[in-house]
Amino acid sequence: MSTTTRPSHIGRKISRIRELKDMKQEALAQALGMSQQSVSAMENSETVDEEKLKEVAKALGMTVEAIKNFSEEAVINYFNNIYDNDFSHSNGAIQSNNCSFNPLDKVVELYERLVQAEKDKNEYLEKLLKEK
Numbered sequence: 664m665s666t667t668t669r670p671s672h673i674g675r676k677i678s679r680i681r682e683l684k685d686m687k688q689e690a691l692a693q694a695l696g697m698s699q700q701s702v703s704a705m706e707n708s709e710t711v712d713e714e715k716l717k718e719v720a721k722a723l724g725m726t727v728e729a730i731k732n733f734s735e736e737a738v739i740n741y742f743n744n745i746y747d748n749d750f751s752h753s754n755g756a757i758q759s760n761n762c763s764f765n766p767l768d769k770v771v772e773l774y775e776r777l778v779q780a781e782k783d784k785n786e787y788l789e790k791l792l793k794e795k
Contacts, residue, residue: 671731672709673709673710673730674706674708676731677706677719680733688703691719691722691723716730
């Protein structure tokens with residue numbers, strides 16, 4: 664069993680953050696002055712140039728450090744802690760949260776979109792192979 668840590672896939676983090684912000688690749692591409700295909704390639708890259716990462720962070724409205732330190736577990740824990748803390752201060756009474764969605768539903772939706780994207784990519788690659 665290896666004890667080495669897996670390198671951080673910065674492109675995947677950018678993709679997850681963009682999707683959680685409900686931003687399409689086209690919108691990010693426009694903000695960065697690049698094509699949607701370039702954004703897709705960047706999101707599939709394990710590393711991103713530091714200058715490009717600064718531009719991406721600005722377009723997403725966050726810091727480079729926030730992108731580098733992003734983890735889905737932290738997002739889930741954040742929302743769980745908000746709910747737990749709100750409930751613990753309510754003396755058992757259910758309070759109305761201003762959150763209009765269930766964070767876990769968003770995570771499930773994100774994974775479903777990622778699975779669909781992988782299926783679409785596989786179909787495209789199979790189509791390319793059949794053409795040859």
